[in-house]
Amino acid sequence: MASRTGSRASVQCLATPSTGDRRTFRRALLRWYDRNGRDLPWRRTDDPYHILVSEIMLQQTQVDRVLPKYREWLDKYPSFHALAGADEEDAVKTWYPLGYNIRPRRLHAIAREAVGRFGGELPEDEETLRSFKGIGPYTAGALMSFAFRKRAPILDTNVARVLFRVVIGRGNPKAHQMRKHLWRLSELMMPQKRVFDYNQALMDFGALVCPARNPKCPECPMAGFCRAYGLGARDSGLGTRGSAVSGPAIAAPPAGRPRRGKRESGNTSKTTRR
Numbered sequence: 507m508a509s510r511t512g513s514r515a516s517v518q519c520l521a522t523p524s525t526g527d528r529r530t531f532r533r534a535l536l537r538w539y540d541r542n543g544r545d546l547p548w549r550r551t552d553d554p555y556h557i558l559v560s561e562i563m564l565q566q567t568q569v570d571r572v573l574p575k576y577r578e579w580l581d582k583y584p585s586f587h588a589l590a591g592a593d594e595e596d597a598v599k600t601w602y603p604l605g606y607n608i609r610p611r612r613l614h615a616i617a618r619e620a621v622g623r624f625g626g627e628l629p630e631d632e633e634t635l636r637s638f639k640g641i642g643p644y645t646a647g648a649l650m651s652f653a654f655r656k657r658a659p660i661l662d663t664n665v666a667r668v669l670f671r672v673v674i675g676r677g678n679p680k681a682h683q684m685r686k687h688l689w690r691l692s693e694l695m696m697p698q699k700r701v702f703d704y705n706q707a708l709m710d711f712g713a714l715v716c717p718a719r720n721p722k723c724p725e726c727p728m729a730g731f732c733r734a735y736g737l738g739a740r741d742s743g744l745g746t747r748g749s750a751v752s753g754p755a756i757a758a759p760p761a762g763r764p765r766r767g768k769r770e771s772g773n774t775s776k777t778t779r780r
């Protein structure tokens with residue numbers, strides 16, 4: 507059981523940003539995405555199968571390596587029916603050299619299930635999606651958001667890291683309670699409109715500006731209100747080994763540095779000044 511001091515720290519850690527801060531975050535993120543978002547083939551489709559293929563390929567693998575394989579895979583297996591009718595070992599060979607060969611096997615099993623239970627489609631509700639072996643909470647959220655264009659949160663490693671650094675700043679991002687809180691934050695921070703862009707933006711931002719190592723804090727549009735940067739904290743530890751406060755440094759802002767991204771409302775800002 508946590509001590510009283512520990513409990514107070516946890517409660518503080520799990521606080522949520524004000525409405526104005528959430529709006530500031532969303533605006534900064536979408537503005538950045540409008541200028542810097544990547545044009546990727548799976549962002550130009552709403553075919554659930556294509557999006558599922560991209561999501562499973564992108565697990566543990568960088569975009570540059572996924573791009574050629576994504577095209578090759580869809581040429582060879584253009585639909586759930588095509589993949590379900592293929593030999594599983596052939597699918598694993600086609601997957602090479604992406605690695606983590608459990609992934610093509612899962613994809614193949616999902617295809618068979620989609621054909622067997624749903625006539626080669628994916629259901630549009632999250633609960634049924636999660637009943638598929640191989641579709642976890644992140645993939646279900648990605649399908650709801652990217653394929654079915656629903657207002658659904660996502661939480662992959664990039665998204666968790668960005669939310670943790672901007673909103674929380676210190677603590678253990680991998681702790682069970684924190685993970686649950688990050689899911690809640692992901693839902694809470696979502697806009698009413700442009701949810702598709704917002705979720706894609708979070709992932710791009712995490713990959714390009716706020717990676718696990720060497721985040722680009724001095725040029726980051728969130729720097730004015732990022733909790734980790736404001737604290738001059740050591741890295742969150744997401745995506746790194748060791749303790750939650752080990753890893754590459756997030757430099758403290760220089761003294762007297764003007765802070766950007768002020769609140770838009772008069773509310774006390776938890777994101778900007780906690």
Ligand code: SF4
Pocket residue numbers: 668671672715716721722723724726727728729732733734735756
């Ligand atoms: S200021 Fe640094 S840690 Fe904060 S969001 Fe930007 S890149 Fe990430």
